[in-house]
Amino acid sequence: MTSIPDVHTPAKAPVSPARQATGLLAYLFAGLYFGMVLVKSEAASWYRIQEMFRFESFHMFGLIGSAVVTGLISTALLRRFGHTRSGEEVAVKPKDRGWVRYVLGGLTFGLGWGLAGVCPGPIFVLIGAGVWPMLITLLFALLGTYLYGLLQQRLPH
Incomplete structure (x- = not known):
């Protein structure tokens, strides 16, 4: 088993509260815009998802x-230009070789998508649009995330 080398990371410059607040607002507005795009494009529509699975x-x-x-x-x-607003470097790690984890992950994701319709x-x-049954889906998504955290060491990675 190989160990990960210890990499020295430079000290971070403190971020002012005003800059942090504007960054959070930018993310909030980007998320709101993305949500509106999902609703208007019908990407959050159960009927559109069913049409896709039936190749209709x-x-x-x-x-x-377009997302890909x-x-x-x-x-x-x-x-190419990977750094954050505060100047920290962002490194994109190459994907691991092997297929088992990707097949299992894709099957799990697809099964959940097919069962929940989202x-x-x-x-x-959808919760923001008033589709309250999605609270059940959110609950089980959070439960699945929690269970993954518990079982992560035993799963193929």
Whole structure:
């Protein structure tokens, strides 16, 4: 078993409360905008998700494809210019080799998505839109996250 080398990290410069508040506001507004986009694009619609799983509509595949392209571009930009607002370096670790963890993770994610009719992102959007049964989905998503934390050492990574 190989050990991870100890890497010295430079001391962080203190962030002023005003800069921290503006950063939090920026994230809040970005999240609100993203939530509105999810609702308006019908990405949070159970009916659209069912259409996708039945191969009846291209709508969700187009949304997912555009998300993949956005993720690829964002990751490339992070690797090239990777630093935070405070100047800390952001390093994108390459994915581990092997397929078992990705297949198991994808099956778990897909099973939850199919049963709940929603992936984790829109849960909060739907609760904000007044779809109160999503509180049950949120509860089980949090329970699943907690259980993963307990079992993490025993799972294939």
